[in-house]
Amino acid sequence: xxxxxxxxxxxxxxxxxxxxxxxxxxxxxxxxxxxxxxxxxxxxxxxxxxxxxxxxxxxxxxxxxxxxxxxxxxxxxxxxxxxxxxxxxxxxxxxxxxxxxxxxxxxxxxxxxxxxxxxxxxxxxxxxxxxxxxxxxxxxxxxxxxxxxxxxxxxxxxxxxxxxxxxxxxxxxxxxxxxxxxxxxxxxxxxxxxxxxxxxxxx
Numbered sequence: 001x002x003x004x005x006x007x008x009x010x011x012x013x014x015x016x017x018x019x020x021x022x023x024x025x026x027x028x029x030x031x032x033x034x035x036x037x038x039x040x041x042x043x044x045x046x047x048x049x050x051x052x053x054x055x056x057x058x059x060x061x062x063x064x065x066x067x068x069x070x071x072x073x074x075x076x077x078x079x080x081x082x083x084x085x086x087x088x089x090x091x092x093x094x095x096x097x098x099x100x101x102x103x104x105x106x107x108x109x110x111x112x113x114x115x116x117x118x119x120x121x122x123x124x125x126x127x128x129x130x131x132x133x134x135x136x137x138x139x140x141x142x143x144x145x146x147x148x149x150x151x152x153x154x155x156x157x158x159x160x161x162x163x164x165x166x167x168x169x170x171x172x173x174x175x176x177x178x179x180x181x182x183x184x185x186x187x188x189x190x191x192x193x194x195x196x197x198x199x200x201x202x203x
Contacts, residue, residue, distance in 0.1 A: 041082045045071040048089050059099035059171030066092045097171030105165040112162070119159055152183060154190035 045067075052067035070089035074082040112118060128139025143153045167177040 041074050041079055041086065042071075044086055045074045045089070048086070048093055051093050054103045055098055055100060056093055056096045057099040057102045058173040058176060059097035059168065061172065063093055063096050097173075099168045099170050099173050101165060101167055101173070109164050119162070122157065122159060124155070125157060152186070154183070154186040156187065 049064070049067040049071050052063040056063040067089055070085050073085045077085060123137045124140060124142040126136075126138035127133060128142075133139060143155050145151050145153045147153075165180075167173045167180060169177055
């Protein structure tokens with residue numbers, strides 16, 4: 001769809017959620033002494049902020065800044081001029097590159113917590129500053145990333161190979177993917193080296 005159609009779809013989607021989130025406006029009226037925009041405009045701005053993270057996400061993190069600025073401006077300016085601000089934000093969100101991977105990652109992590117599929121914190125990451133921590137091996141073997149080139153060290157922070165965030169190549173998220181792929185190659189090389197050393201020791 002073209003930008004105009006996409007913008008209309010985002011606004012329509014926001015209006016469909018009007019009843020579900022109507023209590024937000026009443027709460028704002030009760031606790032916020034600043035001048036408020038009409039409820040409909042505020043709720044549309046609220047949905048734009050959510051869409052900025054849920055649907056655009058890390059493909060264009062600037063979308064969240066635009067959305068938050070629009071929400072604040074709607075509160076300050078009010079209608080009818082707030083329609084211009086909403087149009088600005090909606091068109092930006094509608095035409096931005098899209099990624100829902102941050103949304104998917106937090107949902108996957110929460111699902112694991114909900115179903116007790118959690119893993120123990122590795123000993124090298126546990127607090128070693130209290131008395132007696134050393135006898136439990138807490139903090140032993142920890143490598144401080146800033147002491148290494150690029151601020152990265154191939155030391156795993158989560159055992160079991162569980163991966164929650166898988167970036168797309170869309171927009172700026174493509175750069176994150178390149179960086180993570182580089183880190184993962186270093187992790188794999190370190191793991192292979194450790195496995196080879198262990199195998200040699202057992203021989």
